[in-house]
Amino acid sequence: MSSSPSVPRLQLSGISKRYPGCLANDRIDLSIAPGEIHALLGENGAGKSTLMKIIYGVTQPDSGEIRWQGEPLKMRDPAMARSLGVGMVFQHFSLFETLSVAENIALAMGAAAGTPKQLEPKIREVSQRYGMALEPGRLVHSLSIGERQRVEIVRCLMQDIKLLILDEPTSVLTPQEADELFVTLRRLAAEGCSILFISHKLGEVRALCQSATVLRGGKVSGHCIPAECSDLQLARLMVGDAEGLESSYPKAGGGLPRLRVDDLSWHNADPFGCTLSQIRLEVRSGEIVGIAGVAGNGQDELLALLSGETRLPRSERERISLDTQPIADLYPDARRKLGLAFVPAERLGHGAVPDMSLSDNALLTAFQQGLLSKGLIQRGKVRALADEIIQRFAVKTPDADAPARSLSGGNLQKFILGREILQNPKLLVAAHPTWGVDVGAAAAIHRALIALRDAGAAILVISEDLDELFQISDRIGALCSGKLSPLAATAETEAVEVGRWMAGEFAPLPPITSPLAAAAASLS
Amino acid sequence: MLLSLEPRGQQSRAMLWLSPLLAAVLTLCSGALLFALLGHDPLDTLHTLLIAPLADWYGVSELLVKALPILLCALGLAVAYQARIWNIGAEGQLLLGALAGSAMAIQIIDWDSRWALVWVVLAGVAAGAAWGGLTAWLRTQFNANEILTSIMLNYIALNLLLFFVHGPLKDPAGFNFPESAMFGDASRLPLVSEDGRLHAGLYFALLALVAVWVLLHKSFLGFQIKVLGLDRRAAGFVGFREKRLVWFALLVSGGLAGLAGVGEVAGPIGQLVPQVSPGYGYAAITVAFLGRLNPLGILFASLLMALLYLGGENAQMTMNLPQAITQLFQGMMLFFLLACDVLILYRPRLKLKWAQRTTNAEAMA
Numbered sequence: 001m002s003s004s005p006s007v008p009r010l011q012l013s014g015i016s017k018r019y020p021g022c023l024a025n026d027r028i029d030l031s032i033a034p035g036e037i038h039a040l041l042g043e044n045g046a047g048k049s050t051l052m053k054i055i056y057g058v059t060q061p062d063s064g065e066i067r068w069q070g071e072p073l074k075m076r077d078p079a080m081a082r083s084l085g086v087g088m089v090f091q092h093f094s095l096f097e098t099l100s101v102a103e104n105i106a107l108a109m110g111a112a113a114g115t116p117k118q119l120e121p122k123i124r125e126v127s128q129r130y131g132m133a134l135e136p137g138r139l140v141h142s143l144s145i146g147e148r149q150r151v152e153i154v155r156c157l158m159q160d161i162k163l164l165i166l167d168e169p170t171s172v173l174t175p176q177e178a179d180e181l182f183v184t185l186r187r188l189a190a191e192g193c194s195i196l197f198i199s200h201k202l203g204e205v206r207a208l209c210q211s212a213t214v215l216r217g218g219k220v221s222g223h224c225i226p227a228e229c230s231d232l233q234l235a236r237l238m239v240g241d242a243e244g245l246e247s248s249y250p251k252a253g254g255g256l257p258r259l260r261v262d263d264l265s266w267h268n269a270d271p272f273g274c275t276l277s278q279i280r281l282e283v284r285s286g287e288i289v290g291i292a293g294v295a296g297n298g299q300d301e302l303l304a305l306l307s308g309e310t311r312l313p314r315s316e317r318e319r320i321s322l323d324t325q326p327i328a329d330l331y332p333d334a335r336r337k338l339g340l341a342f343v344p345a346e347r348l349g350h351g352a353v354p355d356m357s358l359s360d361n362a363l364l365t366a367f368q369q370g371l372l373s374k375g376l377i378q379r380g381k382v383r384a385l386a387d388e389i390i391q392r393f394a395v396k397t398p399d400a401d402a403p404a405r406s407l408s409g410g411n412l413q414k415f416i417l418g419r420e421i422l423q424n425p426k427l428l429v430a431a432h433p434t435w436g437v438d439v440g441a442a443a444a445i446h447r448a449l450i451a452l453r454d455a456g457a458a459i460l461v462i463s464e465d466l467d468e469l470f471q472i473s474d475r476i477g478a479l480c481s482g483k484l485s486p487l488a489a490t491a492e493t494e495a496v497e498v499g500r501w502m503a504g505e506f507a508p509l510p511p512i513t514s515p516l517a518a519a520a521a522s523l524s
Numbered sequence: 525m526l527l528s529l530e531p532r533g534q535q536s537r538a539m540l541w542l543s544p545l546l547a548a549v550l551t552l553c554s555g556a557l558l559f560a561l562l563g564h565d566p567l568d569t570l571h572t573l574l575i576a577p578l579a580d581w582y583g584v585s586e587l588l589v590k591a592l593p594i595l596l597c598a599l600g601l602a603v604a605y606q607a608r609i610w611n612i613g614a615e616g617q618l619l620l621g622a623l624a625g626s627a628m629a630i631q632i633i634d635w636d637s638r639w640a641l642v643w644v645v646l647a648g649v650a651a652g653a654a655w656g657g658l659t660a661w662l663r664t665q666f667n668a669n670e671i672l673t674s675i676m677l678n679y680i681a682l683n684l685l686l687f688f689v690h691g692p693l694k695d696p697a698g699f700n701f702p703e704s705a706m707f708g709d710a711s712r713l714p715l716v717s718e719d720g721r722l723h724a725g726l727y728f729a730l731l732a733l734v735a736v737w738v739l740l741h742k743s744f745l746g747f748q749i750k751v752l753g754l755d756r757r758a759a760g761f762v763g764f765r766e767k768r769l770v771w772f773a774l775l776v777s778g779g780l781a782g783l784a785g786v787g788e789v790a791g792p793i794g795q796l797v798p799q800v801s802p803g804y805g806y807a808a809i810t811v812a813f814l815g816r817l818n819p820l821g822i823l824f825a826s827l828l829m830a831l832l833y834l835g836g837e838n839a840q841m842t843m844n845l846p847q848a849i850t851q852l853f854q855g856m857m858l859f860f861l862l863a864c865d866v867l868i869l870y871r872p873r874l875k876l877k878w879a880q881r882t883t884n885a886e887a888m889a
Contacts, residue, residue, distance in 0.1 A: 309760050332763030344761060353755040364751065365762050367744060376742050 007070040009034045009163055009194040010055065015064035017050050024050040025061070026218040032163065037185060037195045039205040039226060042215035043238055043438045048198050051215070052165055055196070056088045057081040087156025088165040091172075093148050097141035104140055105155045119158070126157050130184045145294055146177040153184070164188065165196045170204055171464065172294055175499035182208050200238070201467075202231045214238055239439045249450045251474045251491055254287030258427050258458035259306075264319045264328075266305060266312070274298040276305070276482040283427065283458040288449065289487065290473030291462045292498050298482035299431070299462050300345075306429050306460070307342045308332035322427060337368055339426030343417055343433055347409060351416045354405035358397060359386035361404050362419050369423055385422065393418035394444065410441030417445055427458045434468060446472050466495055480504035529870035539868045544814050544821070547860035548828070554856055564843065572842055573835035573849070583834070585720030589792055591830035592725045593618065593784035593801070597808030598826055599736045600780030602817040604773040606740060608753035611774060613659055613674030614781040615805025616681030617652040621782025622789045623685045624651030626796035629707040629789070630693055640710035644790055645728075645783070652782015653775045655681060660774035664767040670774075678805070689798050704796040713791040725787035732780055737819040739776075749773060781805060802833065803851075810858045829854065 008031045017025040025047045032038045042048045053059045055066070057075035065072055068084060075081055081088075095104050102116035102123055113119065120136045127134040132150040140148060149169060156164055166185075170178040185208065189195055199205050205212060206226040214222045214237040222237045261281040268275045276298050283289045293299055304310040305320065308331055312319055317329035327335050332342070342365075344350045352361045363371055363382045371381050386400035393414045397407055404412060413433065420428060433449065434442035449472060453459050462479075463469050469476055470490055477487040478501035485501035500506070555573075556566035577583045597614040604611040625648030632640050658677060662668040686702075695705040713723040740746040752759045752769050759766060788800050811829050815821030836850030 307761065308763060331765070332761060334763070336763070342761070346757075349755055350757045350761055353751055353758045355754050356751070360747070363747065364758065367762075372744050375744055376738075377744055377747060 008032060008067070009036075009069060010196075011067040011070075012051075012055070013065050013067075015051065015054060015061045015066070017054060017059065017061050019050075023218050025054070027064070028215070028218075028220055030213050030220075032194045032196060034162075034194055035189050035192045036211065037189050037197055037209045039209035039212035040196060040198045040215065041200060041202075041205060041212050041234065041238055043200060046215040046238070047218040048215055049167070052088070052167060052196075052198060055081070056086060056165060082159065085160050085162035086165065087159070087161045087163070089149065089152045089156060089167065089169060091167045091169075093152055095140045095148055095151060098139065100137055100139050101134060101143075101151050102136035104151060105136075105158060108155050109158060113158070122158060123154060127154050130154075130157065130187055131180070132184055145172045145296060146174070146180075149173070149181070157188075161188075161193055163194045163196065165198070167198045168200070169197070170199065170201060174294060174502040175466070175495055176503060178204060202226075202234050203467075205234075235439055249446070249472060251489070252287050252453060254284030254458075254474060255456070256285050257282045258285050258323060259283040259460065260321045260324075261306075262319055262321070264305065266301060266310070268301060274301055274482045276301050279482075279484045281460075281477075281484060281487070283460050285426070285458050286453060286456050287474040288453050288459040288461060288472055290469035290476045290490070291460070291479055291484070292466055292469050292476065293462075293464065293479035293502055295464055297479045297502075299479055301482070302479065303344070303429065303431050303462060307340075307344070308335045333368065336365065336423075339424075341365075341420035341423055341425030341428045343413075343420055343428070343430040345431035345435065347412045347416060348405060352404040352412060355403055357401045357403055358390070358395075358407075358415060359383050359400040361415070362386040362389060362400075366419060366423055389415055389418040389422060392422070393448065408438075410437040413437050414441055414444060414448075417448055421448060421452050425452075425457055427460070428452060429460045429462075431462045432464065433461060434465065435463075442468075466498060469498075470495065478502045478506075480506075528873050529866070530873055532869060532871050536868065540865070541816075543864040543868055544816065544825070544861060546864050547814070547857060550860040550864075551853060551856045554860075555853060558852075564845075569839065569843065569845070573839050573853075574831060576842075577831065577834040577838050582720050585717070585722040587827065587830050587834055588722050588726065589720075590833050591826045592729050592791075593788055593804040594808050594811055594829050595729050595823060595826040596725075596732055596784035596787070597781045597805050598811040598815065598822045599732050599819060600777035601808055601812040602815070602819065602822060603736060603739065603749065604777040605812055605817050606746070606753050607749040607769060607773045609663075609770060609773050609777075610671045611656065611659065611674050611777050612671055612809065613656065613677050613681075613805070614777065614808050615801060615803065616674070616678035617655045617778040617781035618785035618788075618801055618805045619678075619681040619685045620655045621648035621652035621785030622796065622800045623681075623688055623785075624648055624782070625786030626693060626704055626707075626789050627688070629711040630704055630796075632711060633705065633708045635708060635710050637710060640708065641713065641790070644707075644711045645786055648786020648790075649779045649782045652785060653779035656774040656776075656778020656781070657771065659778075660771045663774075664770055685796075685800070686798055689796055693796055695795075702798055706795045707790060711790060712794060713787065721792045723787070723791035725791050728783060728787065732783070733819050733823060740817075740819065745772070781808075807833075807854060810854055814857065814861055828857075832857075 010032045012028060012030040015025050015028045028051060040048050040051070050059070054061050055075065057077045057080055066075055096107070100116065102120050105123060106113060106116040106119050123134065123136045127150070132154060134147065134150050134154060140151065143151070149172065169181060173181065185195055197205070197209055209226050212224050212226045213220060214224065214234070216238060224237070226234065259282065261279050264276060264279040266276040274297060279302065305312070305328070311331070312328040314329045317326040320326070320328040322335070322338050322340060325338060327338060348354045353364065359382050362385050363377065366385060371378050371385065383400060389395065390397060390400060395415045395418065396411050407415065417433065430449070433445050437445065449459060461469065461473060473490050475487045476490045476493060476498060478485045478498055480502055481504060485506040552570065556570055559566045559569040578587060597618060601611060601614055625644045628647035629644045632643060655677060659670050659674045662673045663670045689704065690702045693704045695703060698705065713725055716722045716724060716726055748759070748764045749769055752764060752766060756766070784804065785800065789796055793800065807829050811822060811825040814825035815823070832850050832853045836847060839845040839849055840847050
């Protein structure tokens with residue numbers, strides 16, 4: 001490394017960026033030393049992504065100064081950033097699934113770097129040096145998410161790298177894969193490469209990073225040394241004073257089985273999609289069952305089958321039953337009539353119509369709750385329902401006429417969850433209920449779920465956030481490549497074991513129960 | 525240099541409502557400019573075009589006669605467009621409604637009973653709906669783009685009409701003119717008043733206006749149509765049946781256009797002729813958007829569009845201006861409306877690229 005350790009590798013001072021309607025970055029200062037692993041912490045919408053794009057030259061700041069190894073400069077575009085030795089691994093990978101690893105890397109590096117064949121030895125060498133096993137000839141679509149991430153990182157390491165930016169790299173990894181990634185990152189840092197690690201998971205930031213910059217609402221809310229701060233202190237920096245940051249809920253045993261999924265197999269016609277095989281699952285009244293898993297392992301497919309967006313033929317309708325009534329062939333509205341409620345993963349565009357008002361969005365799923373009369377909408381009742389949701393679940397909005405798109409993620413999620421809860425469901429299926437939601441709203445959502453459970457509803461939560469699942473669920477399992485692990489009582493298992501399940505390490509299913517035995521079990 | 529559009533942070537609702545008015549004013553201004561360039565007195569020409577036709581009751585009744593088919597087509601289109609089903613086929617659906625209505629009227633030309641009219645109107649509505657249903661079938665069964673199929677069906681409908689009016693439906697006692705026999709009195713729409721040609725199609729149009737308003741603004745079916753248009757995934761998530769809604773929207777759309785068509789032949793024309801429609805079905809597309817897909821807005825927009833038809837004829841007769849004036853004004857109206865909408869939602873920005881480059885170069889140096 002050319003520069004002396006006293007000169008920071010990258011120094012930002014007074015960086016501001018305004019987008020129409022919001023100040024994304026407000027006079028941000030940040031300094032990263034050579035060989036330092038620096039965390040950038042903050043909730044969704046705190047301005048992390050904008051800052052990162054400014055460093056990588058994707059967007060230009062409105063004001064402020066960037067110094068690279070002490071020299072002021074203007075980061076014109078990503079090509080310039082790469083030529084300076086800045087590498088970036090985005091949260092969503094930019095890989096061509098039908099090409100091989102070497103071809104993808106060659107594409108990203110440009111013609112000057114050589115043909116895929118010429119690059120292969122170097123790819124092998126880099127991947128071995130940093131302990132990231134990777135076979136250059138394999139096609140990307142056959143790689144796991146963790147392996148795809150390695151392709152992205154190796155691509156950055158192929159050139160002389162001085163600063164590596166990673167955007168929430170562990171959100172797609174199992175705990176074990178994350179630990180392997182950390183070994184690689186530490187080795188890189190030891191060789192003098194600076195690393196900017198963007199995350200909102202406090203535990204891993206503390207384990208990995210020497211220093212941290214915390215953003216809140218576009219501003220720096222503090223610099224700190226993560227090892228010396230408690231989770232609560234860091235969380236306060238990230239979200240301010242919010243209640244319920246630290247809470248644990250008593251576990252419940254559950255009563256009668258509500259939802260039964262019986263040897264559900266479903267072939268996905270999409271070659272890159274996930275095929276479900278022999279899913280067997282039971283959710284009882286008064287309990288929360290959590291299903292962990294890295295995205296893309298069959299969660300979306302299972303959710304669609306449960307909600308009714310994907311339906312099975314009538315001959316297979318017994319595969320999913322609600323209170324012993326087969327429902328696998330029913331449309332979503334018929335399932336809702338039987339007491340199923342559903343909170344999808346995507347709030348805008350799936351759970352709510354962005355351009356419609358909150359009261360229209362209340363009508364969207366609650367229309368079978370006496371809001372219609374002879375096919376006409378009872379506007380007064382719809383409005384009253386929307387107002388009740390807003391008031392009971394503390395949704396921050398001017399009124400029920402505000403369009404759904406104008407609400408923040410957490411507020412809209414509270415509204416959607418409230419809409420489903422006020423329909424008094426027997427079974428609630430919730431996908432990623434607190435994804436992208438700030439800590440305060442997440443705590444409110446957790447409390448609402450627990451209250452619904454205690455009122456006797458059965459709840460199935462599918463989430464990628466293992467901490468969340470351990471916090472709220474009574475039993476837990478994991479999906480991997482379309483197969484479901486056995487479920488265990490949350491109190492009797494631990495993250496390591498569930499992490500193994502997420503990686504597919506669980507025993508094959510016990511022999512199929514006969515329909516008679518299943519019927520007997522559901523009756524008892 | 526690069527022109528780019530950025531979304532405005534704050535969208536003005538008031539401006540979005542005023543945008544059709546703004547478009548109308550801009551159309552008038554450009555029209556006046558055009559007339560001045562052609563060497564006509566702009567104010568005088570605009571008077572001939574827009575005010576003179578409404579000087580007496582006869583003019584007003586003619587305006588209504590012209591507005592009725594446009595209004596009916598546009599109301600149907602609004603239902604389809606709310607579901608983001610881009611039915612461009614109102615013209616074909618209208619022609620087929622006229623054709624089927626005429627065929628029925630010729631069959632029962634000797635009837636005296638009131639039922640004759642009922643059968644004629646029903647035949648027209650059913651044929652229009654069936655023509656719309658063809659588009660729905662192609663879309664739900666084969667996922668064929670409804671814009672393309674409905675446009676192509678327009679030409680098929682026109683040629684079917686021409687075939688029948690030159691062939692099977694030609695009046696045997698008509699000196700070989702391409703037109704059918706005059707319908708029997710029982711299958712004609714009665715006149716609303718003694719003067720003028722305003723006919724009972726007016727009641728159909730008012731009925732359709734109220735029905736579409738209730739459908740779109742009060743009924744749950746209309747809500748489902750709007751959800752389907754705004755957010756297909758959300759519609760699937762709550763179990764709205766997409767195929768049924770597509771069928772419904774296109775059947776309503778086609779049925780109303782068919783009603784417009786049969787209203788023309790059973791009303792002012794009284795027989796089947798090749799020129800049943802001077803492009804009412806296409807004008808209705810502009811009208812539907814000009815009226816913001818809102819039944820009341822569509823009512824005003826269709827009156828305006830009818831005025832342009834009438835004024836165009838008037839200008840042709842009194843000032844020797846070409847008939848194309850009507851289409852020109854229609855086109856300008858749609859153009860300005862779309863331009864206003866874009867500029868209300870987005871802010872144009874000139875990016876001076878070379879300026880950016882020099883500053884970058886300075887920074888690098």
